[in-house]
Amino acid sequence: MKIQVSTELLDGCVLALLAEKDYYGYAITQRIQQTIPISESTLYPVLRRLHKESWLETYDESFKGRNRRYYRLTKAGTKQLGVIRNDWESYKHNIDWLLKGDNHG
Amino acid sequence: MDKETYLEQLKQQLTPLKADECADVIDFYTEYIEDAELTTTEEITAKLGSPKRLARKTLADYSIRATEEEPTVTTPKHNAHLIWLILLAVMASPIAIPLALAIALFFALGILMFLLCCVLLLVLTLAAGVVSVFSIIAGASVLFSSFVTGIFYIGVGLAALGATILISLLGYLILKVLLQAGATLTKFLYQKIRQHSQRKVAAK
Incomplete structure (x- = not known):
């Protein structure tokens, strides 16, 4: 896919994943990569930003004798997800209007 | 050994960060490498890029955002x-x-x-x-x-x-x-x- 995903959209995708269930870092990248081609080093800055905005919180669980950090959506995060979804809907509508060419009539 | 080498090199490149921020980055990628089941330096580099490159991406993100937030530090x-x-x-x-x-x-x-x-x-x-x-x-x-x-x-x-x-x-x-x-x-x-x-x- 040639179209680049903006940071806001990527934020939304991560928040939407976490709305389903809690994830750990690697699993989030895997899930996103199933749909859009992001590089392996893209996710850390995203998670850091979302955490700083208090849209997600972290907790640690032990797994095979080591630590695994899970990310959980906060109330503020759920709200933000709603904002991004709305933004995306109107954006999508506008792009469709331009791209599909039914705006000439 | 290879994984430790990679992470050690990454850590050395992250010295501009505060200790807790650096530890956070290292923790994240330690876990990432474990979960991705990468063992050799070649495998890790193929996924994450060289330690230097990964550090640059991380540092760039930190520096730009930090200055956007506190433009008065001069x-x-x-x-x-x-x-x-x-x-x-x-x-x-x-x-x-x-x-x-x-x-x-x-x-x-x-x-x-x-x-x-x-x-x-x-x-x-x-x-x-x-x-x-x-x-x-x-x-x-x-x-x-x-x-x-x-x-x-x-x-x-x-x-x-x-x-x-x-x-x-x-x-x-x-x-x-x-x-x-x-x-x-x-x-x-x-x-x-x-x-x-x-x-x-x-x-x-």
């Missing part, structure tokens, strides 16, 4: 550091070669001018300092044989000493302002480049 060291980080980020990001060349030339000229200013100020300060020391010594040595000449030279020496202090203070201020201007300009340019690439997320 120590000379901070500014020089910021210019350096942004340069690294520009080098690590995929932009057109002519643009990269123009930017490189621009910065080479800027750094050259800055160094010239430094050298000029240093020479002036040193010269004034040397004059003051020698005048005072000369004045003191003839003070008893010729009181008036002695006093005159000591006076010249003290005036030169004052000039030394003034020049060095003024020079420090000028360099600080130059560095500040450089950092602001660099930040501005970097933001233009980022807007130019439409804030896209670096994909493969």
Whole structure:
């Protein structure tokens, strides 16, 4: 896919994943990569930003004798997800209007 | 062993970060490498890129956001550091070669001018300092044989000493302002480049 995903959209995708269930870092990248081609080093800055905005919180669980950090959506995060979804809907509508060419009539 | 080597190298590249931030990055990628079941350095590099590259991406993200949040931090060291980080980020990001060349030339000229200013100020300060020391010594040595000449030279020496202090203070201020201007300009340019690439997320 040639179209680049903006940071806001990527934020939304991560928040939407976490709305389903809690994830750990690697699993989030895997899930996103199933749909859009992001590089392996893209996710850390995203998670850091979302955490700083208090849209997600972290907790640690032990797994095979080591630590695994899970990310959980906060109330503020759920709200933000709603904002991004709305933004995306109107954006999508506008792009469709331009791209599909039914705006000439 | 390979995984430890990679993470150790990454850690060494992350020294500009605070200890807890650095630990956070290292923890994240330690876990990531474990979960991705990567063992050799080759496997890790194929996924995450070289430690240097990964560190640059991380640092660029930190530096830009940090300066967006606190634009009032303006120590000379901070500014020089910021210019350096942004340069690294520009080098690590995929932009057109002519643009990269123009930017490189621009910065080479800027750094050259800055160094010239430094050298000029240093020479002036040193010269004034040397004059003051020698005048005072000369004045003191003839003070008893010729009181008036002695006093005159000591006076010249003290005036030169004052000039030394003034020049060095003024020079420090000028360099600080130059560095500040450089950092602001660099930040501005970097933001233009980022807007130019439409804030896209670096994909493969």
